[in-house]
Amino acid sequence: MAYIKFKELSKYFDFKEEILSIEELPEYAKEYVEEEEKILLAYKNSKDYMVFTNKKMVLFDRDTMAVYYKKIHVIPYISISTSAINFKPGKVEILLSLDSGYQMHLNFVDMNHDKKEHIKQVFKIMMKTKI
Secondary structure (H helix, E strand, C coil): CCCCCCCCCEEEEEECEECCCHHHCCHHHHCCCCCCCCEEEEEECCCCEEEEECCEEEEEEEECCCCCEEEEEEEEHHHEEEEEEEEECCEEEEEEEECCCCEEEEEEECCCHHHHHHHHHHHHHHHHHCC
């Protein structure tokens, strides 16, 4: 008999709403941003938050299905081994592979041209920072 051990190969996040003011971020999200860091962009969906700083990104993955939990991913840009950004009609995808082998897909939906440009600028800062 053969057994296959389940391993999550890639984590997907879908974000829809940009947070325009730092005051709109919950306190627990601000706790992971150091004083010397600058918040570049923040997004949320119905349950998750994402914060891009000039040095790292922080993802708050909340699950309320069976048992409530919150998983916090703190990803320094230096730990990104490969990346890609895809522009599609009304959507932007950032695909990341980390040094650990973990993969992430960050999807931003309901995007217009200006929002796409904002994400593109943050992506360029992420890639510049990792060098």
